[in-house]
Amino acid sequence: MRILLIEDDPKTAAFIIKGLGQEGFAVDHAADGEIGLHLASEFPFDAAVVDIMLPKRDGLSVIECLRKQQNPIPVIVLSARSSVEDRIKGLQVGADDYLMKPFAFSELLARIQALLRRASAQTDPTSLTVADLRMDLVRKKAFRADREIELQPKEFSLLEYLMRNTGRVVSKTMIMEHVWDYNFDPQTNVVETRICRLREKIDRGTEAKLIRTVRGMGYVLE
Template identity: 40%
Template sequence: MRLLLVEDERHLSDAIAHLLKAKKYIVDCCYDGEAGLEYGLRGIYDVIILDVMLPKRNGFDVLNMIRQYDVTTPVLLLTAKDQVSDKVHGLDLGADDYLTKPFSTEELLARIRALLRRQGNVLTEDCLRFKETSLHLSTHELCHGEKKIQLGLKEFNLMSCLLHHKRQIVTKEMLIEKVWGYDADVDYNNVEVYISFLRKKLQFIKSPLMIKAVRGVGYTLGGGEE
């Protein structure tokens, strides 16, 4: 899962990013509204964590522009403002949730998990599941029944992305941006190699899941009977 964090307070941003990375999220950080808007419009994130009080563009403006361009990524607003009018304004602009500073790390993580669930992802605190196959976020283990196997970091991130978009076509461009990063010097062959690794590991644990290639586009994850 790839998250975008737009927060201009560097110490707070570093602390949140460290927390999220420890929970196996991939995190991109921006420190002003202009950069946050540029990154947010890419549409590659699973959740955007957006501070309201930002230099160059405030969070309300960034949120408004993101929604005007039909980016549907869930947005969690962070702000020191606790007035009801500010909360209502943010929600009316298209925010999915609102967290007032200071906040506990447990609440932040819980709200992120809730936003991911609203997207239709079967997510517990430490596990993604699909058709009795599970991916454990803390150990990077892929399991089915009593069989399990450890995934490397790139394999884990690819499998996480496919599970979050199960039964949907995930383009190779999206996989590169989510797993390697927007500016990474990676070609499609890298994706194909890691997809091959994942297929072998799914076979090893006797999972019914299949990663099917969509010629010239990308991949889709489904059950063996689909």
């Protein structure tokens, strides 16, 4: 999952980026409203975390612009403003949630996960299943039949993306857009390497191979 963070305070941004990275999210960071609006308009994101007090363009203006563009990205507002009027204004311009500073990272994470569940409209938002492969999204665990699969955070994110697109061929570019951030070098072979490791972990010792390479197009889990 790919998150856009628009936050001008370096310490707060570093705190969020580190925490979300450890949870397997790819995070793109913008330190002002204009860059944030550009990124949200040009690149696909699964959710955005937006501070209100930003240089060049404030967070509410960014959200209002995105909604005028018919951009449905789920947005959580971060703000030190605690009045009811401020919270109402944030929701009225198009934010989906409002979190006051200071905040606990665990609460921010829970709110992001709740937004992603609603956006994906999963009938069972806590788990994904394909054949005998099962992913527990809450406990961050994956199983093939009764065997638990040990996955690194990026491997978990990659498998989750493949499972959410079961039967659909996803290209290297699509994978990089959702699992890695936009600064990632597209010329590297990191996707191929991660797919190879993931396939080895998922399909090892089984007759049914779930992850398949579609030559010249990408990868599919089916």
